[in-house]
Amino acid sequence: MANRRTEASHPAAQGLHAAPAAVVLGHLLTAQVAAAASVAPALPALEAAAEAAAQALGQGHKMAYAGAGSSGLMALADCLELAGTFGIPPDRTPMLFAGGAAALLHMTGAVEDDPALALADLDRAGIGAGDVVICISASGGTPYTLVVAETARDRGATIIGIANAPGTRLLALADLPVLLDTGPEVIAGSTRMGAATAQKIALNMLSVLVGIRLGHVHDGYMVNVIADNAKLIDRAARIVANLSGAGMDAARDALAQTGGAVKPAVLIAAGATPSAAAKALHASHGHLAPALATKFS
Template structure:
């Protein structure tokens, strides 16, 4: 039996726990998710290093999963645009059962290996793409089908699994094993297995965006100011990075469609936004390198 499916012996009487103890047990078990990701950190770092050249060559991130794993992949994909201005078309999420499965479980969809391959081929996967394959069991047929189709065209495959020696981790170019063990509620991998996947995906995509010059220092300088909250954030980030007041920051941001990178370079170099854009382009999007020119 898979470790993620094995009943947890420590909590065989879970349904009889007082509510306070029940909540504490469920919360405390999440610590194991953090520990599992920490143990897998070298593999996540290897995945980031392997992915950077593909992204610099114009490749896409393609997330593939079923059930909770697929929904977590989709969540990571959609957050890249507002956080890092990563283009929508370069973050694709494939979920067993299609988009409806985001909201309602589509029973049996995860068991179709051919559909996983077909869905991946339908998005024209190429050798520059990075395919993230996520499955708690590590053997979901839909995800395995996508993995094998990705490898057939030379795409980089990164497999995330919550069981040791799982096919998805073993067959991927970079396997990331998140060994979370048995769940407090036996078999419910939406618990700490899902938490570990969320942490691992957050870590991978955030580290990748740092390597792609989407962050200056530890400031999120390539966000898309698509609402009032993000407009205010863009102003604060620009003011903090340059030392100007918020009115001065807003004035320059209004000239460059609230692109924080451009505003920081323009204010710091005391130049106009057009020249700031040129400096950034020459520096391949690195604020630090643009400021050094």
């Protein structure tokens, strides 16, 4: 433990307990900004990871997340947003969290050391050849996460390993290693701080690029969603109106014809029949730009 960078003493930690509140908060903010900056060197690795994940999902495979403790929480936060943001079915993006749902209410350290839990979660998620597993561990040595990574790799899955310390076992065994070198925490070992901030940013970027590659984003709009409540219906109508050039009434009428699905509604509002919209989206593999270029008569 003493050799882990995430457990080392931070330069700002000396005398922190006696420092004025403004000084403490200043040190914490500076550390958060530095953590965010640590993502920049990882951009090429994140690009490669996102391309692999998008390819897997595009071919009908899964993109799973795995982690324990604070790292697991960052993974879970990203995982849970994928259905609402990009319309990706939850069964295609399983979450393997050490301790399961019970650990979300009361996190205990023991679950991250239990290989049997990792194996059971992996079996439950049905991970196999062609899938991608995003394994996240600040230290790069969390037993639960390592067991998931090693076993999933043995079963033919591609492993994306995200860690906050160089030279770690997770990065060594990953097919696509992503190093977020955040260094020591202001509160030694509290990786919910700098390490988690960098992880959250990296995961946001990775999953957004995945969404774009799958055709679920167009001009910055979420176009692969189903509007099923008042807020989403209003948002979807504005998206359809903006992308089709039609008015709000036409946008709402188009959404009514598609059951709230945005992509076909954009095409219908642009002049397509429902069947022509479906045909165009099938031909473009769900990407809206080439479908919009279709001449609807």
